[in-house]
Amino acid sequence: MRLGIFGGTFDPVHLGHIWMARAAREELCLDKLYMIPASDPPHKPNSNRLSGSARMRMLDIALKNEDRILPSDIELKRPGKSYTYDTVLQFKRQYRGAEIFLIVGGDMLACFDKWRDPAGILGLATLVAVTRPDEQRDMQMLAKTIEECFGGRVIVSSFIGPDISSTEVRRRMYEAEPVDTLVPRGVELYMYENAVYMPESIIEIRSSLSGILKSKRLAHTMLTVREAVRLAARYGVDTQKARLAALLHDCIKLPNRELIAYADEHCYDISDEERRSPYLIHARLGAVIAMEKYGVTDSDVLRAIENHTLGRVGMSLLDKVIYVADKIEPSRDFEGIDDIRTIAYEDINKAMLLVMQHSADYTVASGRAVNPSTKTVMEYIKNEINLTEGSI
Numbered sequence: 001m002r003l004g005i006f007g008g009t010f011d012p013v014h015l016g017h018i019w020m021a022r023a024a025r026e027e028l029c030l031d032k033l034y035m036i037p038a039s040d041p042p043h044k045p046n047s048n049r050l051s052g053s054a055r056m057r058m059l060d061i062a063l064k065n066e067d068r069i070l071p072s073d074i075e076l077k078r079p080g081k082s083y084t085y086d087t088v089l090q091f092k093r094q095y096r097g098a099e100i101f102l103i104v105g106g107d108m109l110a111c112f113d114k115w116r117d118p119a120g121i122l123g124l125a126t127l128v129a130v131t132r133p134d135e136q137r138d139m140q141m142l143a144k145t146i147e148e149c150f151g152g153r154v155i156v157s158s159f160i161g162p163d164i165s166s167t168e169v170r171r172r173m174y175e176a177e178p179v180d181t182l183v184p185r186g187v188e189l190y191m192y193e194n195a196v197y198m199p200e201s202i203i204e205i206r207s208s209l210s211g212i213l214k215s216k217r218l219a220h221t222m223l224t225v226r227e228a229v230r231l232a233a234r235y236g237v238d239t240q241k242a243r244l245a246a247l248l249h250d251c252i253k254l255p256n257r258e259l260i261a262y263a264d265e266h267c268y269d270i271s272d273e274e275r276r277s278p279y280l281i282h283a284r285l286g287a288v289i290a291m292e293k294y295g296v297t298d299s300d301v302l303r304a305i306e307n308h309t310l311g312r313v314g315m316s317l318l319d320k321v322i323y324v325a326d327k328i329e330p331s332r333d334f335e336g337i338d339d340i341r342t343i344a345y346e347d348i349n350k351a352m353l354l355v356m357q358h359s360a361d362y363t364v365a366s367g368r369a370v371n372p373s374t375k376t377v378m379e380y381i382k383n384e385i386n387l388t389e390g391s392i
Contacts, residue, residue, distance in 0.1 A: 001098040004033035005091060005125070007075070007084065010055050011166050012191065013062045014183045019161035020130060021069045024103050027157060028128065033103075034072040034091075035059060038082040050196065052076040061186040085117045088124045100124060101155075106131030106139055109154075112146055122152025129156050173197035176239040178230045189330060192226040193219055205247055205294055213253060220331055221250050227325035234345050237317050238300075245304040245322045248290040253282045277371070283309040311356065311377040320348050327355040334358065349388065353381045 004024055010017065017035070025033045037055045049055075052073075059071040074090060075082040084102065091100055102125040104112075109129040112118055121127070127146070131139045136158060143154035164182050172179045174197055180188055191197060195206045210218055225246040232242035254262060256278035263270045263285060274281045287306035290296040304322040307315060311323055328341050328351070336358070344351035356378050360370045 001031050001095060002029060002101065003091065003095055003098045004028060004030040004101045004103055004128075005036060005088065006033060006103040007036040007038055007082075007087065009049060009166070010035070010037045010059055011050050012055065012169055012183060012187060012196070013059050014164045014166060014169055014187075015181075016162050016164035018062060018066070018069075018184065020103070020159050021066075023159035023161065024101075024128065024130070024157070025068055027159070028101050030101065031068065033069045034074075035063065035069065036072045036075055036087060039075045039078065039080075054194070054196065058187045058190055061190055062184040064186065083116045085115070085120050085124075088121055092124050099126070101126050101128050103128045103130060105129070106135055109139060109142055109146070109156075113149065118146070119150040119152070122146075122150050122154070125152075127152065127154045129154065130159050131156060133158050133160070170197045174199060176229050176232075176243040178233050180230060189223065189226065193222045195222065202243065202247060208294075209247075209251060213250065217250060217253055220329065221247065223329040223331050224249060224322075224325050227329040228321055231321045231325055231344060231348070232318070235317050235321065235348060237321055241298060241301050241304075241318060242321055242325075244296065244298075245301045245308075245318065246325055248286060248294060248296065248301075249305050249308045249322055249326060250282065251286050251294070251305075252289050253286075259285075277368075280309065280371075283307065310371060310373050311352070311381075312373075313377060313380045315377075315380075317348070320352050324348060324351050324355060327359075347385070347388075349381055349384045353378060353385065356381070 006021055006024065008017065013035070021033055021035060024030065037052060037059060039052055053076075056071065056073050056076060063069055063071050075087055078086065088100060088102060092098070102121065104127065106129050109127075109131070112127070115121065129139055129143060136156060139156045143156050146154050169179055169182050171177075172182070173191060179191070183191070195203045206218075206222065209221060213221065225243055228242040228246035229239050231237075232239040252259065252262065259278050259281050260270065260275060263281060268285055268288065270281055284306050287302045290305055291302060296302060300316065300318050303316070304318045307319050308322045308326050312319070315323070324344050328337060328344055336354075340351055340354050343354065356374060360374055360378075363370050
């Protein structure tokens with residue numbers, strides 16, 4: 001049996017890691033390759049590293065459908081520092097007679113002599129250094145030096161994959177920039193649902209919402225954040241404003257009776273129409289609570305929260321982004337939604353008109369009358385589309 005060991009902090013695992021694992025599996029003809037998150041790597045001390053359980057969860061998600069590439073929590077279960085020698089030895093004992101290949105980055109090869117028991121590692125496994133083509137010559141020389149010093153076998157391989165770093169993924173999540181091209185989709189959704197790598201202010205609001213909203217509604221909120229960030233980036237809208245507006249768009253989305261009781265208890269005025277149709281309350285009241293409870297003063301953000309249910313004539317791009325993101329986030333599922341999702345990244349007005357029409361059709365099918373303002377906004381959006389197409 002030929003086994004590969006590919007360790008790293010995986011904070012988080014990204015598409016570059018997955019590509020490298022696939023390439024190693026094929027080039028080395030491996031029967032299995034294990035990706036192993038480090039618990040506390042001595043060469044990368046970092047008190048801010050995401051917990052091992054969260055990194056392991058993302059790795060589980062990323063590898064769910066991979067062939068012969070498996071996650072292992074062997075180092076997370078072992079107390080203290082993560083030493084590669086101990087990991088290789090444990091695999092050697094577990095898989096007696098197996099040929100072990102230890103896969104590392106070229107930067108790790110450069111400091112291999114400082115690892116714990118490098119000769120012991122090379123006595124147990126073949127070291128495979130992954131490097132760029134333009135570094136091959138230098139790495140080949142370094143590999144030969146390591147073999148001469150410690151014995152064993154060192155292979156220099158070149159897997160040309162996407163130029164992605166975990167540092168960049170973390171930066172983008174913090175700055176409210178899309179990461180869908182950097183990480184597996186399941187990992188992306190996990191990061192958004194759990195507010196991973198986001199600013200403390202965002203994490204605190206999510207924590208507060210978790211005490212108010214049901215878990216399904218909270219998950220919807222965080223996936224709306226994901227969609228809003230992507231749409232905002234597509235249309236040149238401030239992504240951090242979009243993130244905040246999406247985060248708070250349902251901040252008071254309670255069952256109808258609770259919503260009316262909350263408004264009455266806190267002396268918020270609600271109209272007769274809102275009492276008849278309580279679903280209308282949460283958007284307007286949400287903007288008030290965003291300001292009073294969460295300290296939001298940005299009028300653009302407050303207006304986007306207020307208008308995410310019915311819309312309005314003269315909507316800003318941010319308003320439209322939040323409106324559409326709320327309706328097409330990944331957990332939404334209705335006939336035609338995949339087409340709408342595609343259109344949303346081509347023409348935000350057409351997408352908005354389609355989701356408004358779907359909402360109106362659903363209202364009628366439920367035996368209720370379409371709100372008059374919905375018809376007005378739909379006409380406004382149609383005019384926006386006509387104006388745009390007429391100017392092309």
